Amino acid sequence: MRGLYWLIRKDISIFFSDVSGALMTIIMPAALALLLGSIFQPPGDMGPISILLVNEDQGPVGKAWEMRLRERQDLNVTVTDREEAVSLVGRGLAPMAIFVPTDASEKLSPKELSRGTMPRLTILEDPAKQVEAMRVRGVLTELSVMVVGQRLADPSFTLELVQQGRGRLSESMDGVSPKSSRLLGQILSNTEELIEPFAALPALPIPFPKTLGDWAIQLDAEPFPKEMGKQREGYHSYSHAFAGMVCMFLLFFGLERSKQELREKMDGTHFRVATTPVSHGTMLLGSWVSTSAIALLSALITYGVGWVTVDVVVHGSIPGFLCTLIAMSWMVGGFSLMMGNVCQTNQTLTSLGTLIVLVMSFVGGAWAPSFVLSDFLQTLGLWMPTSWATEGLAAVTWRGLEFGAALGPALALFAFGSAFGCLAWLLSWKRSHS
Amino acid sequence: MFEVENLTVYRGDKAVVHGLSFTVSEGSIVGLLGPNGAGKTTAICGLLGLLRSSSDRLSLNDVDLRDHPKERRARLGYVPQAVAMYPELSVVENLKIWGGLYGIGDQRIQKRVEFAIELAGLQERGKDRVHALSGGMKRRLNLAIGLLHDPDVLICDEPTTGVDAESRRAIYRALHEMKEAGKHVLYTTHYFKEVEDLCDRVVILQEGKMVLQDSLDALLSAKEQGENTSIAVQTSLSSQELEEAMTQAGIPFSQTSLPKPSLEEVFLKVTQNKGVEP
Numbered sequence: 001m002r003g004l005y006w007l008i009r010k011d012i013s014i015f016f017s018d019v020s021g022a023l024m025t026i027i028m029p030a031a032l033a034l035l036l037g038s039i040f041q042p043p044g045d046m047g048p049i050s051i052l053l054v055n056e057d058q059g060p061v062g063k064a065w066e067m068r069l070r071e072r073q074d075l076n077v078t079v080t081d082r083e084e085a086v087s088l089v090g091r092g093l094a095p096m097a098i099f100v101p102t103d104a105s106e107k108l109s110p111k112e113l114s115r116g117t118m119p120r121l122t123i124l125e126d127p128a129k130q131v132e133a134m135r136v137r138g139v140l141t142e143l144s145v146m147v148v149g150q151r152l153a154d155p156s157f158t159l160e161l162v163q164q165g166r167g168r169l170s171e172s173m174d175g176v177s178p179k180s181s182r183l184l185g186q187i188l189s190n191t192e193e194l195i196e197p198f199a200a201l202p203a204l205p206i207p208f209p210k211t212l213g214d215w216a217i218q219l220d221a222e223p224f225p226k227e228m229g230k231q232r233e234g235y236h237s238y239s240h241a242f243a244g245m246v247c248m249f250l251l252f253f254g255l256e257r258s259k260q261e262l263r264e265k266m267d268g269t270h271f272r273v274a275t276t277p278v279s280h281g282t283m284l285l286g287s288w289v290s291t292s293a294i295a296l297l298s299a300l301i302t303y304g305v306g307w308v309t310v311d312v313v314v315h316g317s318i319p320g321f322l323c324t325l326i327a328m329s330w331m332v333g334g335f336s337l338m339m340g341n342v343c344q345t346n347q348t349l350t351s352l353g354t355l356i357v358l359v360m361s362f363v364g365g366a367w368a369p370s371f372v373l374s375d376f377l378q379t380l381g382l383w384m385p386t387s388w389a390t391e392g393l394a395a396v397t398w399r400g401l402e403f404g405a406a407l408g409p410a411l412a413l414f415a416f417g418s419a420f421g422c423l424a425w426l427l428s429w430k431r432s433h434s
Numbered sequence: 435m436f437e438v439e440n441l442t443v444y445r446g447d448k449a450v451v452h453g454l455s456f457t458v459s460e461g462s463i464v465g466l467l468g469p470n471g472a473g474k475t476t477a478i479c480g481l482l483g484l485l486r487s488s489s490d491r492l493s494l495n496d497v498d499l500r501d502h503p504k505e506r507r508a509r510l511g512y513v514p515q516a517v518a519m520y521p522e523l524s525v526v527e528n529l530k531i532w533g534g535l536y537g538i539g540d541q542r543i544q545k546r547v548e549f550a551i552e553l554a555g556l557q558e559r560g561k562d563r564v565h566a567l568s569g570g571m572k573r574r575l576n577l578a579i580g581l582l583h584d585p586d587v588l589i590c591d592e593p594t595t596g597v598d599a600e601s602r603r604a605i606y607r608a609l610h611e612m613k614e615a616g617k618h619v620l621y622t623t624h625y626f627k628e629v630e631d632l633c634d635r636v637v638i639l640q641e642g643k644m645v646l647q648d649s650l651d652a653l654l655s656a657k658e659q660g661e662n663t664s665i666a667v668q669t670s671l672s673s674q675e676l677e678e679a680m681t682q683a684g685i686p687f688s689q690t691s692l693p694k695p696s697l698e699e700v701f702l703k704v705t706q707n708k709g710v711e712p
Binding site: 002003006007009010011013014017018267268269271272273274275276277278279432 | 485504507508510514515516517518519520522523527531532534535536537563579593629
């Protein structure tokens with residue numbers, strides 16, 4: 001055990017002998033996490049999107065569109081003309097322009113609707129601002145229901161629509177049995193009788209909503225039950241970014257430790273250690289444990305930076321958080337050992353190691369949240385330790401879950417680390433006996 | 435007495451050193467010579483237990499070391515050809531770490547570190563990082579690390595390669611002190627002069643086999659019955675004039691001496707001129 005202690009002390013001393021290098025191991029992941037966290041901030045944290053509205057319809061539908069768009073808190077609407085809108089979007093100064101055509105009200109008339117004509121809007125998008133455009137499209141879909149609903153809430157409009165429908169019934173009954181055709185005619189006739197008195201009234205006699213559009217389904221946030229998490233404030237992009245970047249940079253740190261191991265093999269230091277009473281297994285274990293210990297320390301300090309700067313907080317289980325970090329560090333130690341034994345030259349280690357770390361980081365969702373990846377990549381990500389690390393850390397940070405949620409990812413990371421370490425031991429043993 | 439008998443060392447399944455036998459007495463230095471590829475390093479690896487080996491005997495003062503790898507490593511010291519230490523760390527940190535790896539206890543380590551620093555002549559440089567030391571200083575420290583745990587047997591693999599005269603003298607001095615302290619030293623080098631200056635016995639390896647083993651004195655006097663004799667006379671005469679004068683005068687030769695062959699000559703002869711580097 002004393003040999004193990006001195007091997008670990010040696011590696012930690014070497015790590016801290018380069019103070020600037022040690023600082024970079026902590027600062028780099030924090031800096032990149034801050035950048036990525038700001039990029040992947042959830043929409044709720046973003047300001048209103050500026051859009052242009054070209055309203056060419058002077059009828060009720062054009063007015064309804066303009067009113068509904070202006071009511072939105074997440075949109076900043078500027079009404080302009082067609083020429084200027086095209087120019088601004090074309091030059092990238094506005095993400096999107098919405099055109100309400102001159103015949104919008106006409107197309108939303110009972111006559112046109114009974115013919116099955118679809119009312120249309122046209123939109124002009126800046127190809128470089130697809131994210132904003134997608135959000136605006138969602139808003140437009142929601143507002144469409146409201147605008148159409150507003151028209152249908154007018155009893156005289158609905159009455160005319162039913163009357164138009166009755167008139168066209170005979171034109172569209174091909175293939176329908178006479179009995180069904182007769183029943184449908186009766187339904188429309190009854191509906192007409194029902195609505196007719198309301199259409200004649202100046203105001204509706206019952207507390208109808210102002211428009212039928214307000215009956216559109218309202219989406220409210222359902223709070224998670226307390227047992228699901230202590231404090232849950234929604235997706236926290238910085239928490240995800242810190243998890244991903246800590247994991248990726250620890251893997252890069254693992255590669256640096258592999259290089260140190262390789263250098264010690266090449267300059268004879270490793271050979272000399274082998275002549276001491278320290279066993280071969282202890283040498284490997286020492287390297288593994290020291291790499292893990294430094295990785296754990298770096299991760300804790302980096303998370304500390306995240307806590308101070310952008311409120312990366314462990315809302316869930318603190319033991320679960322520590323357990324995940326320890327398992328992740330163990331995995332990094334095993335990875336370092338494996339790479340140092342798989343690669344026999346510094347050049348191979350650098351190129352192959354960088355490729356592996358980048359692929360694991362990207363596919364494992366360390367760079368971008370895994371939900372933006374394809375299904376295939378998400379499935380592939382399950383075979384990447386980075387995926388388990390980011391999921392485990394997400395569970396106990398922004399998701400605010402209990403220890404049990406971190407246990408699975410921690411066990412997976414532990415298994416990955418152990419597999420890496422065993423492979424390293426096998427290669428090393430084989431080499432020392434050849 | 436450090437005794438090695440019929441040592442065979444393998445790399446994989448192939449025997450690279452065959453049947454090497456020698457002894458190193460207490461307080462003596464044995465030189466291990468051989469051309470490049472002769473198997474010197476492999477033999478050292480076998481002795482240190484880093485490669486699979488077999489032997490009829492590998493003992494130190496009648497204690498069998500074969501079945502006790504930890505004991506073997508604790509009692510053998512090794513000074514590699516390369517400067518094998520941690521350049522990022524200070525001299526003292528290096529010595530403490532190596533001392534720890536050799537199993538020196540906390541009570542003893544400070545004294546051994548002081549001893550090693552004095553041995554290496556680095557009293558003023560203890561806090562300096564190793565990469566800031568000169569080549570000679572590093573070599574001296576390299577030797578000091580090998581002696582840190584006070585081994586009974588010291589195996590030196592060309593410890594003076596590329597050092598200046600001062601450091602070389604310091605290393606020689608340290609080895610002589612080891613010898614005087616009754617330690618056993620096995621020494622490989624490229625420099626024949628070093629063997630002549632330091633060693634008591636010489637073992638010559640070639641193609642993994644021992645081709646010669648004898649005391650240095652015996653090797654260097656082996657040519658006394660040879661063909662190269664000379665007469666040393668202090669005179670201003672030319673050699674021909676001297677010969678004629680001595681013959682004519684019937685002067686008996688009162689003082690004759692035989693030049694000692696150099697070790698290099700002996701080496702080249704036994705290795706059949708196959709190489710000049712041990």
